Amino acid sequence: MEQADWDELKAQMESPYGSMKLKCDNFEVGLVQTISHGKKTWGTLVYIDGYLKGIWLSCDNRTGEPKHEETRRFLRKVTRSVRSKKEIEAYRKVFGKRKASEMEATKFFTYDWEWRSFPALKKHLITNNKDISRLH
Numbered sequence: 001m002e003q004a005d006w007d008e009l010k011a012q013m014e015s016p017y018g019s020m021k022l023k024c025d026n027f028e029v030g031l032v033q034t035i036s037h038g039k040k041t042w043g044t045l046v047y048i049d050g051y052l053k054g055i056w057l058s059c060d061n062r063t064g065e066p067k068h069e070e071t072r073r074f075l076r077k078v079t080r081s082v083r084s085k086k087e088i089e090a091y092r093k094v095f096g097k098r099k100a101s102e103m104e105a106t107k108f109f110t111y112d113w114e115w116r117s118f119p120a121l122k123k124h125l126i127t128n129n130k131d132i133s134r135l136h
Contacts, residue, residue, distance in 0.1 A: 005134045006122060013118040016042040021135040024125060028135065029074060031121075034114070043114040044121060046074045057111050064109030073128045075111040076120070082106045 001022070012018040012033060019032045030047035045052070048070045056075060059066045064079070066072045083091075083103055092100035115121040125132060 001132045001134055009122075010118045013044055013121075022125075023131075023133045023135050024073065024129040025131055027070070027073070041116065043116040044118075045113050046115065048074055052113055057113075059109060059111060061109055064107075066111065071111050074125070075113060076115050076124070078110050078112050080108045080110070082108050 009020055009031070012020060012031075015033070016035050017033050019030060022029045022031065028049050030050065032045045032047065033042055034045050035042045048056070053070075056068050056071045058068070059071060064077060066075075081104065083106070088100050088104050091103050115124075
């Protein structure tokens with residue numbers, strides 16, 4: 001993809017609404033701007049071959065290893081702490097620093113269709129796909 005195409009995609013992500021279709025290797029990827037009602041923000045949803053399939057969100061939640069090729073190539077990896085900061089502090093008081101650090105290191109992984117950062121989306125697409133072209 002040429003720089004002008006990336007610039008147009010970036011301009012699209014800086015405002016709500018709009019869409020663009022890309023051809024990434026053998027997949028047709030639709031990028032559609034959406035607005036989150038509660039947070040008053042917008043992001044880019046990734047449609048793969050015209051679909052958002054819930055099965056693509058499945059992964060090994062302990063390691064973050066995706067079960068599907070589409071997940072690895074196009075979806076955003078989300079890392080969450082299993083325990084809250086309040087729980088970690090309580091563990092630190094009761095069991096000590098070492099045990100609390102172990103509890104804090106435990107993470108939960110999942111994937112999401114929505115990207116809020118253009119540089120992150122661009123980097124992910126370039127890293128995980130060999131041939132990217134714009135479809136009209």
